[in-house]
Every structure is written in structure tokens, then in C-alpha cells.
Amino acid sequence: MKNIFEAFKIVKDKQIDALRMPSLPKEFILKSISDSNINPRIVTHFYPKSPIAEQYYRLRESIKSKMQKESFKTIAITSAVNGEGKSITSLNLAVAMTKDVDCKKVLLIDCDLRRGRIDHSLGLNSNVGLSEYLMLGTEINNILFKTKINKLTIIPRGKIADNPSELLSSEKMKKLLGELKKQFDVIIVDMPPLIPIADASIVCAQSDMVLMAVRAGKTQRGVVDHAAEFLAQAEANLIGYVLTHVEYYIPAYIYQYV
Ligand SMILES: Nc1ncnc2c1ncn2[C@@H]1O[C@H](COP(=O)(O)OP(=O)(O)OP(=O)(O)O)[C@@H](O)[C@H]1O
Ligand SMILES: [Mg+2]
Incomplete structure (x- = not known):
């Protein structure tokens, strides 16, 4: 628990507070949705009225108020190290955005050119994506994929590239984000x-805002600070932290309503 509160302290001077994303018990999710191709951890899709989905809506509202004030459109979700919940947070936030009446077109881009599998999480399987755009000059329209979720389009990772760092920090990537901003309400x-x-951190700096996922009880404060320094050096706009893997008890009667 100590780590959770330490991580929480860091964000006191930031505009968005860290949000605690509780875990759904695995047995509960897997039993309910065993036949779906969509990742059952996208609770905003499967259980839009659940207390956990509400946390994502709160996150959406905090981000939206910043977007409106500053005409921002892109938000990058990163973390200090692997496995902190970036992808699940991105997916749930994207679905939460689609439920907003003001957002007509939402785009989710898989910039993890080594390990990303956003397409699988949404029940798609694509061989073409961001890598092909950056390496081969594939047309933007050919890397945009509609999903089964209303209003949500994705750009998948594509094939694994040999030089992801160089590709992500290229001028082409910057131009792509600029182009996409004309087509989508939120990216x-x-x-x-x-x-x-x-x-x-360079790609984060090309986004209007950055959120950092922090795995509660695991990632150490020094590691989070170190990652935040990289963002500061790149002049990225870190607006806050999302605490993931927060384990706390949700009484069974609440589950009756999810
Ligand atoms: N809020 C959460 N509560 C509990 N488990 C979570 C939460 N978010 C993610 N997880 C689980 O943690 C694991 C890692 O999540 P995820 O793939 O989103 O992390 P990541 O930061 O994108 O990882 P990588 O660095 O490999 O891309 C997955 O098994 C996921 O189901
Ligand atoms: Mg990921």
C-alpha cells in the first residue's frame, strides 16, 4: 500500500490526479465473456455501468476539460517500464471516449512497434499498420481500421520493424500525427x-498530452521519477499518472450490477 500513496503524492502538483484502476477478478471476467474476440479487460465495453468503467469515465472527463481549454487532441499513454497497464488503459480510455456525445471519431494508435497487439485486443488481426506507413510509405487510409466498437478506429502496429526507435522519432511520424488531427476528434x-x-519520450513530446501508467505496489518511485525526467528533457507535457493494478475489495453485491 505504501507505494500506492507514494505514487499518489508525486501527482499532487499536476493538473490530473492519479486514478486508481481496480482489477476485476479474473474468474469473473473469463466466465462471463469466454466467447468474445475482444479483450475482456476492456470493461468500458463489456460493463459500461460498472464501478471500474466509471473510473475510466472520470479519467476521460479530466482529459476532456484539458482538451477543450487548450484545443488539444492527442494523448500518449506511456509508463516507466513494461507491463504497467498502458495498453489496457489506452483501450478503456478510447472506448470511454467513444461514449462521449461530443466525440464523433476516436482513433487509437499502436505505437509499440515491438510488442503492441491493440488489433488483437479488439478482435482484429492486421498485417499492415504503423510500421508499413513509416517504412514503406503505405497510404494513411490503408492503415486505418474500423473496429466493432462504434466510432473507434485504430492504427495497428503492423509488422515488427528492425528500427522502431528511429521510425517513431522520424519526421514522418510527426507529420502523420498532424494529418490525423485533421480527421479525428481525439487520438x-x-x-x-x-x-x-x-x-x-520523443513521440510523447509530439503528443499534446502524456499520461503515465504506474503499476501500484510494484514500480518504485525512483523509477517513475527517472522516466518523468526523460519526458521533461524531451519537453513532453506530462499531465498526470494513472495507478493500475490497484487491488481492493469490491463487495459482491456491486457485481450484481455490472
Ligand atoms: N488496471 C489493471 N488492473 C489489473 N490488471 C491490469 C490492469 N491494467 C492492466 N492489467 C494487466 O496487466 C498486464 C499488462 O497490461 P498491459 O498489456 O496493458 O500493459 P502494458 O504496459 O501495455 O505492457 P507492455 O509494456 O508489455 O506493452 C495484462 O495482463 C493486463 O491484463
Ligand atoms: Mg502495451
């Missing part, structure tokens, strides 16, 4: 982690 960018990937 969520699922990033690789900052510490192992040299140029992740």
Missing part, C-alpha cells in the same frame, strides 16, 4: 515504455 497513442526504449 490516443499507446506507447512503449520510456526507460527501455530510447526514443519513446
Whole structure:
């Protein structure tokens, strides 16, 4: 628990407070949705009225108020190290955005050119994506994929590239984000982690805002601070932290309503 509160302290001077994303018990999710191709952890899709989905709506509202004030459109989601919940947060936030009446077109970009599998999480399987655009000059329209979720389009990772860092920090990537801003109301960018990937912070700097996922009880404060320094050096606009893997008890009677 100590780590959770330490991580929480860091954000006191930021505009968005860290949000605690509780875990759904695995047995509960897997039993309910065993036949779906969509990742059952996208609770905003499967259980839009659940207390956990509400947390994502709160996150959406905090982001929206910033977007409206500053005419921002792109938000990158990153973390210090692997496995902190970036992709699940990106997916749930993207679906939460589609439920907003003001958002007509939502885009989720898989910028994790090494390990990203956003397409699988949404029940798609694509061989073409961001890598092909950056390496081969594939047309933008050929890397945009509509999903089964109303209003949500994705750009999948594509094939694994040999030089993801160089591709992500290229001028082409910057231009792509500029083009996409003309077509979409909100763009969520699922990033690789900052510490192992040299140029992740550069792409974060090309986004209007950055959120950092922090795995509660695991990622140490020094590691989070170190990653935040990379963002500061790149002059990225870190607006806050999302705490993931927060384990706390949700009484059974609440589950009756999800
Ligand atoms: N809020 C959460 N509560 C509990 N488990 C979570 C939460 N978010 C993600 N997870 C689980 O943690 C694991 C890692 O999540 P995810 O793939 O989103 O992390 P990531 O930061 O994108 O990882 P990578 O660095 O490999 O891209 C997955 O098994 C996921 O189901
Ligand atoms: Mg990921």
C-alpha cells in the first residue's frame, strides 16, 4: 500500500490526479465473456455501468476539460517500464471516449512497434499498420481500421520493424500525427515504455498530452521519477499518472450490477 500513496503524492502538483484502476477478478471476467474476440479487460465495453468503467469515465472527463481549454487532441499513454497497464488503459480510455456525445471519431494508435497487439485486443488481426506507413510509405487510409466498437478506429502496429526507435522519432511520424488531427476528434497513442526504449519520450513530446501508467505496489518511485525526467528533457507535457493494478475489495453485491 505504501507505494500506492507514494505514487499518489508525486501527482499532487499536476493538473490530473492519479486514478486508481481496480482489477476485476479474473474468474469473473473469463466466465462471463469466454466467447468474445475482444479483450475482456476492456470493461468500458463489456460493463459500461460498472464501478471500474466509471473510473475510466472520470479519467476521460479530466482529459476532456484539458482538451477543450487548450484545443488539444492527442494523448500518449506511456509508463516507466513494461507491463504497467498502458495498453489496457489506452483501450478503456478510447472506448470511454467513444461514449462521449461530443466525440464523433476516436482513433487509437499502436505505437509499440515491438510488442503492441491493440488489433488483437479488439478482435482484429492486421498485417499492415504503423510500421508499413513509416517504412514503406503505405497510404494513411490503408492503415486505418474500423473496429466493432462504434466510432473507434485504430492504427495497428503492423509488422515488427528492425528500427522502431528511429521510425517513431522520424519526421514522418510527426507529420502523420498532424494529418490525423485533421480527421479525428481525439487520438490516443499507446506507447512503449520510456526507460527501455530510447526514443519513446520523443513521440510523447509530439503528443499534446502524456499520461503515465504506474503499476501500484510494484514500480518504485525512483523509477517513475527517472522516466518523468526523460519526458521533461524531451519537453513532453506530462499531465498526470494513472495507478493500475490497484487491488481492493469490491463487495459482491456491486457485481450484481455490472
Ligand atoms: N488496471 C489493471 N488492473 C489489473 N490488471 C491490469 C490492469 N491494467 C492492466 N492489467 C494487466 O496487466 C498486464 C499488462 O497490461 P498491459 O498489456 O496493458 O500493459 P502494458 O504496459 O501495455 O505492457 P507492455 O509494456 O508489455 O506493452 C495484462 O495482463 C493486463 O491484463
Ligand atoms: Mg502495451
